[in-house]
Amino acid sequence: MSWTVVLVLASGAFALKVFGFVIIGDRKFPPQVEAVIALIPAALLCALIMKDTFTAGHDLQIDARAVGLVVAVFGVWRKVPIWLVIVLACVATGITRAIS
Amino acid sequence: MDAHNEHAHEGVNYDGIVGPAVALGFAVFIFAISFGVLCVNAGGSVPKAMAMSLLVFTGASQFSAVSVIAAGGTAASAVVGALLLGSRNAIYGVAVAPWLPGSVKYRVAAAQFTIDETTGMTLVQNSPERKRRAFWVTAASIYGFWNVGTLIGALVGNSFDTQKYGLDVAFPAAFVAMVAPLLATRKAQLAGIGGAVVCLATTPFLPIGAPIVISAVVALIALVPAQRKSRHS
Numbered sequence: 001m002s003w004t005v006v007l008v009l010a011s012g013a014f015a016l017k018v019f020g021f022v023i024i025g026d027r028k029f030p031p032q033v034e035a036v037i038a039l040i041p042a043a044l045l046c047a048l049i050m051k052d053t054f055t056a057g058h059d060l061q062i063d064a065r066a067v068g069l070v071v072a073v074f075g076v077w078r079k080v081p082i083w084l085v086i087v088l089a090c091v092a093t094g095i096t097r098a099i100s
Numbered sequence: 101m102d103a104h105n106e107h108a109h110e111g112v113n114y115d116g117i118v119g120p121a122v123a124l125g126f127a128v129f130i131f132a133i134s135f136g137v138l139c140v141n142a143g144g145s146v147p148k149a150m151a152m153s154l155l156v157f158t159g160a161s162q163f164s165a166v167s168v169i170a171a172g173g174t175a176a177s178a179v180v181g182a183l184l185l186g187s188r189n190a191i192y193g194v195a196v197a198p199w200l201p202g203s204v205k206y207r208v209a210a211a212q213f214t215i216d217e218t219t220g221m222t223l224v225q226n227s228p229e230r231k232r233r234a235f236w237v238t239a240a241s242i243y244g245f246w247n248v249g250t251l252i253g254a255l256v257g258n259s260f261d262t263q264k265y266g267l268d269v270a271f272p273a274a275f276v277a278m279v280a281p282l283l284a285t286r287k288a289q290l291a292g293i294g295g296a297v298v299c300l301a302t303t304p305f306l307p308i309g310a311p312i313v314i315s316a317v318v319a320l321i322a323l324v325p326a327q328r329k330s331r332h333s
Binding site: 001002003004005006007008009010012013014016017018019020021022024025026028029032034035036037038039040041042043044045046047048049050051052053054055057058059060064065068069071072073076077082083085086089090091092093094095096097 | 127130131134139142143144148151152155156157158160161162163164165166167168169171172175178179181182183184185186187188189190191192193194196197198200204207208210211212214263264265266267268269270271272273274275276277278279280282283287288289291292293294295296298299300303304305308311312315316318319320321322323
């Protein structure tokens with residue numbers, strides 16, 4: 001990770017915050033724009049989950065990471081504390097790797 | 101993350117503000133430690149991890165950027181994906197701005213702290229004064245926990261073999277925890293499924309990282325039923 005990435009990301013993230021808070025402020029976004037932006041996190045986070053669990057480079061694959069994902073989904077569904085969800089998911093994947 | 105204000109209070113005080121703010125801070129602390137570990141393992145360093153948390157200060161975007169870089173994605177796709185994820189902070193800014201009036205300098209400073217947790221905590225309060233206090237108390241709690249957690253994670257991160265201990269799964273596990281509260285509506289669930297399908301379907305053909313950026317297009321489904329329903333509003 002380069003410093004360029006860090007600094008461009010920092011500037012961009014700050015610009016978005018200032019854009020909404022200070023520039024748009026009282027005027028409000030058009031409701032359609034607001035509705036689309038509100039849905040972006042759900043789409044992107046689910047895409048990231050797929051990438052981090054089922055892909056390796058350009059290949060699709062099912063491996064020990066899938067076990068960790070199943071544990072994480074179950075933990076979040078059962079309202080297990082977040083720290084424990086992350087730890088249990090990592091442990092499940094680690095053990096699966098060790099025995100396979 | 102949601103926060104509830106169960107009791108209506110007369111007058112201005114910190115009841116029901118500090119407790120939830122610290123609880124949110126602790127949840128964020130765990131994400132922050134994971135972030136520090138994953139960031140240094142993705143070719144970051146302690147100063148870079150700290151610059152991310154001090155300056156970028158929007159958790160999901162930071163995780164997203166590091167996740168794409170760790171997978172061998174381009175810098176451009178890492179940045180664009182992370183900024184798309186951070187675009188909701190602009191919406192939050194519009195929502196909290198009326199409760200945080202002040203000079204341009206004050207509002208620019210407040211903007212940096214306008215994220216999921218501060219917005220949620222501000223909007224649930226029942227008076228303008230409580231809203232303003234909740235914003236700043238939550239900002240202080242989250243910013244403190246987030247940066248201390250990042251530092252701890254970054255300092256110990258190099259001593260972990262992320263593959264061996266399954267630490268690479270901290271990425272999807274953290275994303276599952278972040279996305280779960282968002283999937284309350286039918287449309288959000290469709291956006292989630294759509295994003296997942298688009299990512300997997302395009303991974304073999306697009307540069308690494310690009311499927312994440314492309315998956316954001318699914319959010320356009322917000323326009324389909326909304327146009328029919330919003331006639332009256």
